Structure formats: C-alpha cells, structure tokens
Amino acid sequence: MIDAQTKLYGIIGNPVRHTLSPLIHNRAFKRMGLNAAYLAFEVDHLEAALKGIRGLGLQGVSVTLPYKTDVIPYLDKIDTMSTKIKAINTITNEGGRLIGYNTDWSGAMAALEEKVDLKGTRVYLLGAGGAGRAIGFGLKGRGCKVTLFNRSAERAAQLANELGFDHRPLSSLATLDRLDADVLINATxxxxxxxxxxxxxxKSILQKGVTVMDIVYHPLQTVLLREAEEQGCQTINGLEMLAHQGAAQLEIWTGKRADVRQIKEDLRKAIE
Ligand SMILES: NC(=O)c1ccc[n+]([C@@H]2O[C@H](COP(=O)([O-])OP(=O)(O)OC[C@H]3O[C@@H](n4cnc5c(N)ncnc54)[C@H](OP(=O)(O)O)[C@@H]3O)[C@@H](O)[C@H]2O)c1
Structure with a gap:
C-alpha cells in the first residue's frame, strides 16, 4: 500500500513510456516486503529533474537514454567503473548527495558468467554505442581478448583504441569463413x-561451441539467436542482461540481494 512512509524511486529518460523498469522494481519491492514505489519520469529538463530528486527526496533513480552521460556533471560522485565508461544508469540519493553507478556492464558480465568462464576468452563484440562501450569495459576487466566490430569505423577505432582492442568494420563479418572467437555479443x-x-x-559463420549473446530484447528471440541455436551454439538473450542490471540496481538501493530468477520470470511474462 502506498502511504506517507512510502519510499519513492523512478527512472529518468526520454522516451520512457515503454520501459520495463517499473515492472522489474515494483514487483521486486513487493517481494522484498519494502514500502517503496517506482515510477517512470519522461524528462525534458535534466537539471530540473535532478533538483527534483534532491528536493522531493527520491531515494534513487535509474537513468536511461539520452541522459546516461549528460547527467554526470550534476552528481556529487560516481564510482570508478562509471568514470571509465563515462556513463551511469543508477543514482542513489544519500541524504541529498547523489551518487552514480553503472550496472549495464556488471549486468552483462553476470549474464555471460552464468554460462561462460570469461577469463582469457576470445570475444567478438559487435557495437560501439553506449551498451557496447559498457560491455567492452567489463570484458577488459575480465581479461578477455576482444575484437570490436562496428558499422561506423570511426566510433569503432575510438573505443578500441581506448580499450586496447582490435577493431574491424561490421561488414567484414560477411567475408569470414568461421568465427575466431569463443563468444560473440551483439550490442548493436x-x-x-x-x-x-x-x-x-x-548464419554460415556461427558454429557449435560458440556462445552467442544478443542484448536486444525486443524481440527476445532475434534472428541472430534463432540462427545461432540452429547452428548448435549456446545462446543468451537480452532479458538476461536486463534482469541482472535491474537486480544490481535493487542491491545498490536496498542493500539486499534481489531474486534474479524471479525478475527474469517477470520479464519473460511481460515480453512474450
Ligand atoms: N538487454 C539490456 O539490458 C540492454 C541494455 C542496453 C541496451 N540494450 C539494447 O542494445 C542495443 C544498443 O543500445 P545502445 O544504448 O548501445 O544504443 P546506441 O548508443 O544508440 O548504439 C547503437 C549501436 O548499434 C549500431 N547500429 C544501429 N543500427 C544498426 C544497424 N542497422 N546495423 C548495424 N549496426 C547498427 C550503432 O552503430 P554506429 O556506431 O555505426 O551507429 C551502435 O554501435 C539496443 O537494441 C538496446 O535496446 C539492451
């Protein structure tokens, strides 16, 4: 029940009308027995929204496109990984001090590590946008040998140079006979x-023994994942990262462990 003691959380972004975050967090709060609620705020004026978080005493917010980087100057502190990635997706309000974290990279690593031992693994990472960048930093931290593929060569070169990865045009995948990698991640x-x-x-370059993760979750069964399954690959869909990044946010806000398995179940029912 919402009452005068209810702690308020939310998501800021634009657009946010189709976000699944309220579903993840409100169901989890209920299961955790917390008097808390989570709303979606479609924000036009970022600075005013940040003042609102402090002024109204929201306990924490998720941050989504287009504000993951733009929000940083308004925060009091961000954690080490967010400083490297230059993007945050989670804010906690600690008595008016706003602290930023990034759970996209850790959510992706948790999803992968449910199925693969990443240490020393050869990874083809597709995408040098916001998600590709967060995942790239995660993979570097795990000691993976990464080749970055992106449509725009300039963006690929910039991120690959920052991380010490090899890089190639996305279109070059079409010229390969087989994948020279243990894991392929689509973050485009x-x-x-x-x-x-x-x-x-x-499809022809996907082979048995490779793990294929697609972070796209609309649809859940992408053409890439369907074809990877047909070729005998192990697959990880976009719901896995989404659930883990949400669980990590809940843990930052509440200090309590979130039930990832149940979050996945909630998401699966909502998406399918
Ligand atoms: N599962 C999750 O938890 C999760 C979390 C975050 C994002 N996502 C999903 O990940 C995807 C990327 O998100 P983002 O935040 O990184 O977006 P973004 O910053 O806009 O980056 C988009 C990326 O996709 C590439 N791209 C776009 N259209 C393409 C096309 N038609 N062919 C080939 N490459 C294309 C872009 O290449 P260029 O650089 O050449 O433009 C860039 O690498 C989205 O589908 C998003 O929903 C999922």
Whole structure:
C-alpha cells in the first residue's frame, strides 16, 4: 500500500513510456516486503529533474537514454567503473548527495558468467554505442581478448583504441569463413523491432561451441539467436542482461540481494 512512509524511486529518460523498469522494481519491492514505489519520469529538463530528486527526496533513480552521460556533471560522485565508461544508469540519493553507478556492464558480465568462464576468452563484440562501450569495459576487466566490430569505423577505432582492442568494420563479418572467437555479443541495435527480420551476423559463420549473446530484447528471440541455436551454439538473450542490471540496481538501493530468477520470470511474462 502506498502511504506517507512510502519510499519513492523512478527512472529518468526520454522516451520512457515503454520501459520495463517499473515492472522489474515494483514487483521486486513487493517481494522484498519494502514500502517503496517506482515510477517512470519522461524528462525534458535534466537539471530540473535532478533538483527534483534532491528536493522531493527520491531515494534513487535509474537513468536511461539520452541522459546516461549528460547527467554526470550534476552528481556529487560516481564510482570508478562509471568514470571509465563515462556513463551511469543508477543514482542513489544519500541524504541529498547523489551518487552514480553503472550496472549495464556488471549486468552483462553476470549474464555471460552464468554460462561462460570469461577469463582469457576470445570475444567478438559487435557495437560501439553506449551498451557496447559498457560491455567492452567489463570484458577488459575480465581479461578477455576482444575484437570490436562496428558499422561506423570511426566510433569503432575510438573505443578500441581506448580499450586496447582490435577493431574491424561490421561488414567484414560477411567475408569470414568461421568465427575466431569463443563468444560473440551483439550490442548493436541490428535485429531490434521494428527491423527485426535481420541479423548482423551471417548464419554460415556461427558454429557449435560458440556462445552467442544478443542484448536486444525486443524481440527476445532475434534472428541472430534463432540462427545461432540452429547452428548448435549456446545462446543468451537480452532479458538476461536486463534482469541482472535491474537486480544490481535493487542491491545498490536496498542493500539486499534481489531474486534474479524471479525478475527474469517477470520479464519473460511481460515480453512474450
Ligand atoms: N538487454 C539490456 O539490458 C540492454 C541494455 C542496453 C541496451 N540494450 C539494447 O542494445 C542495443 C544498443 O543500445 P545502445 O544504448 O548501445 O544504443 P546506441 O548508443 O544508440 O548504439 C547503437 C549501436 O548499434 C549500431 N547500429 C544501429 N543500427 C544498426 C544497424 N542497422 N546495423 C548495424 N549496426 C547498427 C550503432 O552503430 P554506429 O556506431 O555505426 O551507429 C551502435 O554501435 C539496443 O537494441 C538496446 O535496446 C539492451
């Protein structure tokens, strides 16, 4: 029940009307027995929104596009990994001090590490946008040998140089006979609704023994994942990272362990 003691959380971004975050967090708060609520705030004026968090005493917020980087100057502190990534997706309000964290990278690593031992693994990472960047820093921290593929060569070169990765054009995948990698991660928007009839990877180069993760979650079964399964690959869908990054946010805000398995179940029912 919402009452005068209810602690308020939310998400700031624009657009946010289709976000699944309220579903993740409100159900988890209920299961955890917390008097807390989570709302979606479609924000036009970022600075005013940050003042509102402090002024109204929101306990914490998620931050989504387009504000993950722009929000940093308004915060009192950000953690080490967010400083490297130059993006945050989580804010806690500690008595008016706003602290920023990034759970995209840790959510992706947790999703991968449920299925793969990452140490020393050869990874093809597709995408040098916000998600590709967060995942790239995570993979570097795990000691993976990464080749970065991106549509725009300039963006690929910039991120690859920062991380010490090799880089190639996304289109070069079409010229390969086979993957020289143990893990392939799609962190591009290719295959996302409404253009969900395409895959960024030719089916012929997917082979048994490779783990394929697609972080796109709309649809859950992308063409890439369907074809990877047909080729005998182990697959990880976008719901896994989404659930783990949400669970990590809950843990930052409440200090309590969140039930990831249940969050995945909630998301699966909502998405399918
Ligand atoms: N599962 C999760 O928890 C989770 C979390 C975050 C994001 N995501 C998903 O990840 C995807 C990327 O998000 P983002 O935040 O990184 O977006 P972003 O910052 O806008 O970056 C988009 C990336 O996709 C590439 N791209 C876009 N359209 C493409 C196409 N038609 N063909 C090939 N490459 C294309 C871009 O390449 P260029 O550099 O050449 O433009 C860039 O690398 C989205 O589908 C998003 O929903 C999932």
């Amino acid at each position: 928007s290719a295959g996302m609704h409404p253009r969900d009839d395409v895959s960024p990877v030719p």
